[in-house]
Amino acid sequence: MDGLMKTLKVLVVDDSLVQRNHVISLCQKHELESIHGATDGVDAIEKLKEQQFDLVFIDLEMPKMDGVELVRRIAADNLAQSVIILSSKDPSLILSIGTMAESDGLNVLGTFQKPIQNSDLFASLKQLRALKSKESKSDKEHKIYNRLTKQNILDGISNEQITLFYQPKLTTKGLLLKGVEALARWQHPKLGPISPVEFITAAEQFGVISKLTHYLFNIALEQKVSWQQYGVNFHLSFNLSPLSLSDKGLAENISAQVAHYHLSPNEIVLEITENAISGEVSTAIETLAKLRLKGFNLAIDDYGTGFANAQQLSRVPATELKLDRVLVDNVTTKPQQRAILKSTVNLAKDLNLTTVAEGIENFDDFQLILALKVDLVQGYYFAKPMASTELIEWLKFDLAKIRKKLREKQKLENKQ
Numbered sequence: 156m157d158g159l160m161k162t163l164k165v166l167v168v169d170d171s172l173v174q175r176n177h178v179i180s181l182c183q184k185h186e187l188e189s190i191h192g193a194t195d196g197v198d199a200i201e202k203l204k205e206q207q208f209d210l211v212f213i214d215l216e217m218p219k220m221d222g223v224e225l226v227r228r229i230a231a232d233n234l235a236q237s238v239i240i241l242s243s244k245d246p247s248l249i250l251s252i253g254t255m256a257e258s259d260g261l262n263v264l265g266t267f268q269k270p271i272q273n274s275d276l277f278a279s280l281k282q283l284r285a286l287k288s289k290e291s292k293s294d295k296e297h298k299i300y301n302r303l304t305k306q307n308i309l310d311g312i313s314n315e316q317i318t319l320f321y322q323p324k325l326t327t328k329g330l331l332l333k334g335v336e337a338l339a340r341w342q343h344p345k346l347g348p349i350s351p352v353e354f355i356t357a358a359e360q361f362g363v364i365s366k367l368t369h370y371l372f373n374i375a376l377e378q379k380v381s382w383q384q385y386g387v388n389f390h391l392s393f394n395l396s397p398l399s400l401s402d403k404g405l406a407e408n409i410s411a412q413v414a415h416y417h418l419s420p421n422e423i424v425l426e427i428t429e430n431a432i433s434g435e436v437s438t439a440i441e442t443l444a445k446l447r448l449k450g451f452n453l454a455i456d457d458y459g460t461g462f463a464n465a466q467q468l469s470r471v472p473a474t475e476l477k478l479d480r481v482l483v484d485n486v487t488t489k490p491q492q493r494a495i496l497k498s499t500v501n502l503a504k505d506l507n508l509t510t511v512a513e514g515i516e517n518f519d520d521f522q523l524i525l526a527l528k529v530d531l532v533q534g535y536y537f538a539k540p541m542a543s544t545e546l547i548e549w550l551k552f553d554l555a556k557i558r559k560k561l562r563e564k565q566k567l568e569n570k571q
């Protein structure tokens with residue numbers, strides 16, 4: 156167990172001593188060091204005001220203040236972020252209270268019938284750990300933001316230090332290679348590897364994003380041509396900054412680049428984030444419509460992280476919807492998340508969009524995505540982003556192994 160888990164602080168709220176001790180002893184098994192108990196909602200609130208907890212287990216039926224009220228108070232007064240809801244009542248009631256808590260802004264790691272099982276606790280703690288490490292990573296990223304200068308980025312381009320990696324997108328059925336997504340990489344000689352989130356944001360701030368985009372798109376197109384010469388053909392997905400969409404000349408420029416390489420726009424998918432289409436977006440829509448008219452495919456990226464609604468979605472001439480990792484990650488352990496995912500997939504299908512599940516990291520998530528009839532998958536479970544040369548090796552050797560491994564796992568599942 157890593158150091159981070161040990162430092163987690165947990166509060167178990169249950170009026171029954173037996174139940175409380177059950178949860179506490181399970182937590183101890185997971186080597187959590189700081190585990191506290193509270194006997195009812197009032198007691199819990201006092202403790203939550205005194206010290207900060209990373210996770211609160213809440214029993215729904217308690218004297219004085221019940222779990223429903225406790226959940227509301229925690230959310231309203233921002234007393235904790237993550238909760239697990241437990242009850243001996245029927246699962247649909249527990250689930251609907253979980254949904255209420257989520258819409259109140261709490262992070263519900265799970266909703267379970269009592270007594271909670273060790274495997275459920277394990278899965279929930281894993282999610283919490285992922286969340287915590289993401290938070291500390293984004294803190295770190297915040298700190299290192301602004302270390303780049305405009306000149307750094309221009310140098311990174313002219314010295315060709317900034318390059319592209321490629322991550323396979325596979326058909327859910329049959330695991331055929333449908334395309335690759337180009338992802339920017341920068342191995343800086345002094346600063347080491349720099350995350351694309353950092354240098355793309357910096358390029359946007361310094362007004363050099365179109366230069367960077369133009370440079371990267373050329374690399375991607377050149378690469379696509381060279382793969383074709385090698386005899387392999389698949390779509391190329393390329394990320395566009397939302398800022399580029401306000402550039403009136405973008406559609407023309409991009410088309411000219413593609414024509415220069417004698418490629419067809421319908422082999423290219425341009426990805427734009429969901430946020431680019433929520434809010435005041437008429438110029439963005441105009442650019443997207445032009446690109447679509449020229450034959451490019453358009454993907455809405457990171458769907459599920461922003462606030463685009465169904466109407467905004469239907470206004471965009473998109474061809475593909477990429478379901479963000481936050482919707483997909485650990486979906487098997489979160490029933491309300493599964494419901495959101497399912498309705499999103501159905502909405503995308505109604506709008507005739509190809510669906511792509513991003514960030515598949517394990518077999519269980521893949522099984523669920525398969526059951527929901529999502530069209531394409533992308534994620535570390537199948538392949539990490541890799542250099543262009545590695546991709547050919549991966550296609551030749553690794554893909555067949557992955558298919559075989561999955562077939563065997565599925566056979567085993569069916570037997571059980």
Ligand code: C2E
Nearest residue numbers: 338339351352355394395396514515516533534535536540
């Ligand atoms: P994105 O477009 O959502 O790209 C997917 C990100 O998820 C990539 O991160 C990829 O490495 C990562 N990923 C893929 N599968 C998994 C998985 O199973 N688990 C996890 N945890 N992560 C997975 P990366 O390469 O760090 O890129 C981050 C973001 O930077 C991209 O998010 C995109 O918004 C932006 N970006 C990257 N390259 C470009 C570019 O050329 N142009 C623009 N405008 N943005 C770019």
Ligand code: CA
Nearest residue numbers: 336394426456
């Ligand atoms: Ca993307």
Ligand code: CA
Nearest residue numbers: 456457477513
């Ligand atoms: Ca994405």
